[in-house]
Amino acid sequence: MVRFILTKLLYLIPTFLGITIIAFGLVRILPGDPVLLMAGERGVSPERHAQLTAMLGYDKPLIMQYLNFLGRLFQGDLGNSLSTNKPVLNEFLTLFPATVELGLCAIFLAVIIGVPVGVLAAIKRGSWFDQISMTSALVGFSMPIFWWGLLLIIFFSGYLGWTPVSGRISYLYYFPNVTGFMLIDSLLSGQEGAFKSAVLHLILPAIVLSTIPLAVIARQTRSAMLEVMGEDYVRTARAKGMPGRRVIGVHALRNAMIPVITTIGLQIGVLMAGAILTETIFSWPGIGKWMVDAISSRDYPVVQSGLLLIAILVMVVNLLVDLTYGLINPRIRVK
């Protein structure tokens, strides 16, 4: 097992270097110049333009810029944002817990609804439940997030008044940032009503962000279950007279979970993409909206370091998924 983990970790090194190149290169492929965007309609004189470009180090050859970026990276310096002048790492660490909190709630919703729905649809294949749930999953998968979020806001917040429109908590509550997770901090604060306010603020964005992963997970669970239930060992188990519940719960589900866990792991990337829109609609102060703003103002340090941090996150999650296979399926561990 140790060797398995070490090999996986070794693979991370070239992947990490590859990501730095992509993160650095992507933002520079985009047309547009941060200095010009800063100046706006007013324009900037050629002298001033050259001065600012030199100050930011963007007058040097790309390879030098890249090596500088990499050099500073190994010293733990991710650079300063061009628009706020704050260290990128500080901004990331401030905003990241909000994205994680929302993401975890969304994936939690997607799993606790998606997996049972998928299992049930597989067991009752062809039934009205199967038909309706799989059609809904298809609709959910193709849902335009922005429209969907706004629709929920107008109905639940505007028309019914059940949930707040946007934000993480009512402005009436203020308490120091301990963990960065609003659900935990609001409990720690001991302020009456704070936790409830945080939960109510989380409901709609979590639903919106979970929509696509939920659809994917439900469909994946259904097809994995169907495949596994056709296997010999399931038939054997049934033939031995094992109760149906046990066949499905122990023999079928455990094996069907392997592709499902892969899917859940892959949804992290989907969640990040969804977070961009979800955070913008719900005024959720996370890294999705932060990255979009940085891309549109060509804030190179934020884009390249932000991409890098997100990529590392996805890598770590994938590693954890790999390790989980090992736990579920001993055969993978041995290989």
Added chain:
Amino acid sequence: MKKLLIFASALAMSAAVAEAKTFVYCAEASPEGFDPAPYTAGGTFDASAHPVYNRLTEFVKGTTEVEPSLAESWDISEDGKEYTFHLRQGVKWHSNDSFTPTRDFNADDVIFSFERQANADHPWHQYIPGLTYEYYSSMSMSELIEKIEKVDDYTVKFTLTEPAAPFLANIAMPFVSIVSKEYADSLEESGNMAALNNAPIGTGPFQFVNYQQDAVIRYKKNPDYWGTAPLVDDLVFAITPDAAVRLQKLKAGECHLMSYPAPADLEAIKADPNLQLGEQAGLNVGYLAYNTTVEPFDNPKVRKALNMAINKEAIIGAVFQGAAEPAKNPLPPTMWSYNDAIEDDPYDPEAAKKMLEDEGVTDLKMQIWAMPVQRPYMPNARRTAELMQEDLSKVGVDVEIVSYEWGEYLSKSMEAGREGAVILGWTGDNGDPDNFLSVLLSCASADEGGANRAFWCNEEFSGLLSEATRTTDQEERTKLYEEAQVIFKEEAPWFTIAHSTTYVPMAKGVTGFVISPLGDYVFDTVDIAE
């Protein structure tokens, strides 16, 4: 109902909270920082310069006229080059957990606030690595100010390199907000210089409390404010980037006032009995700039003819949804010296066609550049370009619409010999006509790095502008600018499109909000009816 319960329980939680009046503003953008000097975004100034700070002079609310603020009065020397400011006494600085002021505002603060921007060797010039002072630089303050002297604790003398009438308006702008030198000194000692940008100390109507990045900014009333005290106790900015969501928040009572409504929502807002809609003509202009240096656009008659071929009213209706005034001058009508006697070119395709034929222009092909972004002065450039294309095809002009990424658009459109006419616009910084005419249309601004996208250099026009900046008498300046607008109209370097209206949706009970022509959101006079 549930929300009301939470609200009520929170209010009951503490008597102090229940009595405090909190005003919530749904802002569209996060501030870049809280030091106004290094930044340029309006949203940053709304969060820093306006609530927290004051300046030597300020704009009278709702106008672009300059009035005394931290400078109680001033004398201008005969030659217009020396400005002596007499400072207000007894103005208290805010305090926070780490800083308690030991003295009132004085001349040292004024000198500090200017010199840290002007002097690259000043210890506070780069107190955060990478800071630049784009407004100070682009308003040419370094070239303009020769020296600043402290005459005594409450008198400061500015010596200019040349007489400059817009100077008083320039120093009313957010970027020269007066910051505390004593605070800066204490931060330098404690080694926490970045706090000047994160935990601002000012003299303004509200004290900064805290900022949760991209979410909420809190302020409380400054109890020692030297001016008229604010009517609300707490001010909250709820950062809400999407316009439709801001409106939902306003409707749900989660905020009292919002910025930048979507034009499509205006009718519904007007019809909502729980909302009110403030409106004021904006200090902006949207235009189409011909390249006056290439054939046949170097001929004023050709430009005039094209202007007559475009149906302005149709653009106002379709693109601005009526929320704009047709523009006939480069200056907006709310600006002093606006020449209302000028008559706009009529929309007359027949006459336009004939004029083009008379000038020997047939089978003209041209490009129209459409901006890729939305701005208050131009909500949809693509649609505008399409309407122009249609109108111009009726007089036999074949238009191709082009667009580029925004940064490229800005730079390529200033390249000499550029092909085609460019849609762009401008929003005033300080309410001085020079801030439109010199920036956008003078000979000096036609060079690389300027903003004269018509490359129009008319010696007579530019002469009038420089004469006007050397004159401090406003009546005389008005005459000069009026004359300049006549030349502009005859020469037609632009097709002037529109001056868009600023709309501010508010909850029914909100009173005392004054819409700023400069697009600022300022809350020291707002109140909420019980």
